Each structure stands twice: as C-alpha cells, then as structure tokens.
Amino acid sequence: MCDTCGCNITPGNEHLVQPGGRLARTGDGREAVTVLKSLLSENDHQASHNRDHFDRHGVLAINLMSSPGAGKTRLLEATIDALGDEFSIAVVEGDLETENDAERIRARGVEAVQIATGSACHLDAHMVHDALHRLDLDGVDILFIENVGNLVCPASFDLGQHRNITLLSVPEGDDKPSKYPVMFRAADLVLLTKTDLLPYLGDFDPQRAERCLRQLASEAPLLALSATSGEALEDWFGWLRGELRAQQERRDRGETARPRIQPDGARLHADMHSGHHHQHHHGDAASGGS
Amino acid sequence: MHEFSVCIALMQQVQQIAREHGAGRVERIRLQVGPLSGVEAPLLQHAWPLAAAGTLAEDAELVIESAPIRVQCSQCGAETEASANRLLCGACGDFRTRLVSGDEMLLADLELSHIDQQRAQ
Ligand SMILES: Nc1nc2c(ncn2[C@@H]2O[C@H](COP(=O)(O)OP(=O)(O)OP(=O)(O)O)[C@@H](O)[C@H]2O)c(=O)[nH]1
Ligand SMILES: [Mg+2]
Ligand SMILES: [Zn+2]
Ligand SMILES: [Zn+2]
Numbered sequence: 001m002c003d004t005c006g007c008n009i010t011p012g013n014e015h016l017v018q019p020g021g022r023l024a025r026t027g028d029g030r031e032a033v034t035v036l037k038s039l040l041s042e043n044d045h046q047a048s049h050n051r052d053h054f055d056r057h058g059v060l061a062i063n064l065m066s067s068p069g070a071g072k073t074r075l076l077e078a079t080i081d082a083l084g085d086e087f088s089i090a091v092v093e094g095d096l097e098t099e100n101d102a103e104r105i106r107a108r109g110v111e112a113v114q115i116a117t118g119s120a121c122h123l124d125a126h127m128v129h130d131a132l133h134r135l136d137l138d139g140v141d142i143l144f145i146e147n148v149g150n151l152v153c154p155a156s157f158d159l160g161q162h163r164n165i166t167l168l169s170v171p172e173g174d175d176k177p178s179k180y181p182v183m184f185r186a187a188d189l190v191l192l193t194k195t196d197l198l199p200y201l202g203d204f205d206p207q208r209a210e211r212c213l214r215q216l217a218s219e220a221p222l223l224a225l226s227a228t229s230g231e232a233l234e235d236w237f238g239w240l241r242g243e244l245r246a247q248q249e250r251r252d253r254g255e256t257a258r259p260r261i262q263p264d265g266a267r268l269h270a271d272m273h274s275g276h277h278h279q280h281h282h283g284d285a286a287s288g289g290s
Numbered sequence: 291m292h293e294f295s296v297c298i299a300l301m302q303q304v305q306q307i308a309r310e311h312g313a314g315r316v317e318r319i320r321l322q323v324g325p326l327s328g329v330e331a332p333l334l335q336h337a338w339p340l341a342a343a344g345t346l347a348e349d350a351e352l353v354i355e356s357a358p359i360r361v362q363c364s365q366c367g368a369e370t371e372a373s374a375n376r377l378l379c380g381a382c383g384d385f386r387t388r389l390v391s392g393d394e395m396l397l398a399d400l401e402l403s404h405i406d407q408q409r410a411q
Binding site for chain 2: 030031032033034035036037038039040041042043120121122124152153155156157177178179181182183185212214215216217218219261
C-alpha cells in the first residue's frame with residue numbers, strides 16, 4: 001500500500017537528512033525544538049494511507065465503537081442478512097481475544113478478518129493496515145471495522161475510516177454520553193440499540209440520551225433500533241445507503257471524508273508533512289532557522 | 291488503558307527528532323493535553339518512565355500542560371468557557387458550538403543537549 005508514497009522525506013524535513021543540513025550548535029545552551037505535532041502523528045499518518053487505500057478501492061469504511069456487548073456484531077449480522085444482496089460487505093473485527101466475532105460474520109457468508117489485539121484496548125491504524133493485507137477489497141462496497149468494546153480508548157485512534165458510529169445499548173443507561181464525552185463527540189451517528197428492552201428498563205429515557213448527546217455540541221443523528229426485533233432497522237439502512245452514495249460521489253470528485261471530530265488530525269497531518277521548526281535558546285546566527 | 295501506547299508513540303517521535311538533531315540527550319519534553327483529548331495526563335506521567343527507560347530521554351522532564359475547554363457559538367458568535375460534558379454556548383445556551391481549545395494532544399517542544407556539550411560540562 002505504501003510503496004509509491006515516499007513521504008518519509010518531505011520538502012520540510014529533507015534538509016535534516018542531507019549532510020551538513022543538521023543544526024549548528026549553540027555554546028552551552030540546550031537546543032529547543034518546537035514540534036507541535038500530534039502525539040499520535042505516526043498513527044494518523046498510517047490512517048491517511050488506509051483512507052487512501054479505501055478510496056482507491058471505492059470502499060466506504062465505517063468504524064463501530066461501543067462498550068463491550070452493546071450489540072455491534074449482532075447489528076452487523078442483521079445488516080448482512082438484510083443488505084447482503086444489495087451491497088458487498090466486508091468486516092474487520094477487533095477483540096482482545098478469540099475469533100468468535102469473525103466466525104459469526106463468516107457464518108453469514110461475508111469475508112471477515114479478526115484482529116486479536118492481545119492487551120491493547122483499541123485498534124490502531126497499523127493493526128488495521130495489517131488486516132487489510134489479509135482482505136481483498138476489490139468489489140467491496142462497505143467495510144465495517146468493529147472496534148474493541150471500550151468506551152474510552154478507541155476514540156483517540158484514527159484508523160482511516162470515513163465515518164464513526166457509536167452504539168449505546170439500552171441496558172447501559174441513558175446518561176452514557178455525559179460520562180464518556182470523548183467517545184460520543186467522535187460519533188457521526190449514534191445508534192441507540194436493544195430498544196426491545198425498553199419496556200423492561202423503565203428508567204431509560206431516549207430523549208434524555210439525546211439531550212446528553214446535544215450537550216456535547218454534537219449534531220450527529222441518533223437512531224433508535226433493535227437488531228433482534230428488527231425495529232427501526234430501515235432507518236439505519238437508509239443512513240447507510242445515503243453514506244454509500246455520498247462516498248461514491250466524493251470518489252468521483254476525487255475527495256475523501258473523515259469522521260467529524262478529526263479536522264485537527266487533518267491539520268496536524270499536513271503540519272507533519274511540512275516538517276517541524278526549530279529555534280535555539282541562545283541566539284546564534286550560524287544556527288539559523290529551518 | 292491506551293496511555294502506554296501514547297507514551298510509546300511519543301517516545302518514538304522524541305527519539306526520531308533527537309536523532310535528526312544529533313542530540314545526545316533529551317532534557318525536557320513539553321506536551322499539551324486537553325481535557326477532551328481522550329488522554330489522561332496523570333496516566334501519561336505514570337506510564338512515561340516505562341516507555342522512556344533505557345533511552346536517551348530516560349531522564350527527561352515530562353511537562354504536561356492543559357488548555358481550558360473553550361467553545362465558539364455558531365449562532366451568537368460568543369466564545370466562552372465550557373466543561374467536558376456541557377459544551378453549550380455560555381452566552382445564549384445553544385448547542386451548536388465549535389470547540390476552540392481543550393482537545394489538543396500535542397508534542398509541543400523538546401529541549402535537547404548534545405554529547406560534546408555534556409563532555410565539556
Ligand atoms: N435484546 C437484545 N439483545 C441484543 C440486541 N443486540 C445484541 N443483543 C445481545 O447482546 C449480546 C452482545 O451482543 P454482541 O453483538 O455480541 O455485542 P458486541 O458489541 O459485538 O460485543 P463485543 O464485541 O464483545 O464488544 C448478545 O447476547 C446479543 O444477542 C438487541 O437488539 N436486543
Ligand atoms: Mg462483537
Ligand atoms: Zn508514507
Ligand atoms: Zn451563543
């Protein structure tokens with residue numbers, strides 16, 4: 001995937017790798033280097049490559065995040081059952097251990113790659129990149145990446161997906177967006193799952209869940225559904241069809257899309273390619289700027 | 291938690307920059323980590339010595355700064371302070387705001403020293 005890139009050396013940093021381009025030293029002072037790069041710029045960089053890869057194959061990549069057991073795999077099963085003839089779907093499954101979820105997907109006749117993260121509580125762009133080498137994306141319309149069940153860590157790692165979906169299942173309680181703002185702010189779509197359980201959990205108020213979400217300044221749509229009863233799944237399918245159309249249109253225009261809260265990532269990635277700046281504590285004409 | 295992965299990524303970045311600058315030691319590392327970054331500063335501080343052990347940043351001072359959460363309202367234009375789970379406009383109360391600061395997760399700058407400096411000292 002990365003063979004044609006050559007982007008390790010950029011116009012901004014090439015002077016650093018050329019002989020003699022290294023900084024002159026100051027007398028006794030330390031050298032202060034201004035960096036201003038994301039702590040995860042290496043991950044973000046790989047994520048951009050993944051996104052290019054998806055765009056080249058005309059694939060819409062969707063990252064599913066939730067706490068463990070909120071119904072990610074069950075929703076994928078229901079989606080494959082309903083839309084398997086309409087679209088070509090592939091799945092990357094992330095779990096700490098086991099092939100269980102990938103096997104559930106394969107049982108439905110869909111290609112699935114399992115990533116066993118071991119001790120890592122989230123997927124990162126490199127793990128997804130490795131998984132892509134085991135997945136044939138030709139002809140695939142939608143790639144679902146099911147992240148590790150965890151409402152904290154996955155939100156920090158761009159994988160190269162176009163859209164983030166966060167699931168909130170009824171048994172978890174309606175105030176989850178207030179308790180996990182970073183995760184819910186990252187969502188382009190929030191799915192309220194297991195609505196068939198609402199009658200048994202009388203204190204779950206879907207409107208309160210939506211209020212908590214809006215208080216995070218999120219305009220993401222919130223859809224309530226049940227994968228087991230099939231209730232309101234059509235709304236979800238409608239959203240998917242719309243996103244797929246939008247992705248195809250973007251592709252025709254040579255554009256891409258990032259999940260909603262990653263404009264900073266985009267900016268930082270651009271910064272990274274322009275290299276970093278440096279300055280010295282003690283004025284030294286010979287040291288110059290970059 | 292993912293703070294250890296973040297520390298490992300930071301370590302790789304720091305080492306690369308130190309190499310590019312021919313530095314022998316990293317003396318100080320300054321980060322900016324906002325409350326909405328998804329990373330907890332105390333956990334980073336805690337994980338850092340593990341990631342830095344045996345590297346040229348082993349004795350570096352890790353300084354983590356946090357910017358306050360501020361939002362700008364798309365309706366009335368006001369810029370106000372907000373809290374992590376209440377990002378509403380402080381002036382008109384509207385929820386359609388844009389985060390101005392508070393989600394940064396940056397390696398801000400480094401202080402490096404060179405081998406020959408150390409020898410001279
Ligand atoms: N009642 C009800 N149960 C559901 C629904 N969706 C999923 N479940 C059940 O919830 C449990 C967990 O569902 P999964 O789909 O495995 O959840 P997950 O989010 O993939 O879990 P991890 O991958 O382990 O994080 C299973 O027993 C599902 O049958 C639903 O809509 N209604
Ligand atoms: Mg699952
Ligand atoms: Zn590259
Ligand atoms: Zn306002």
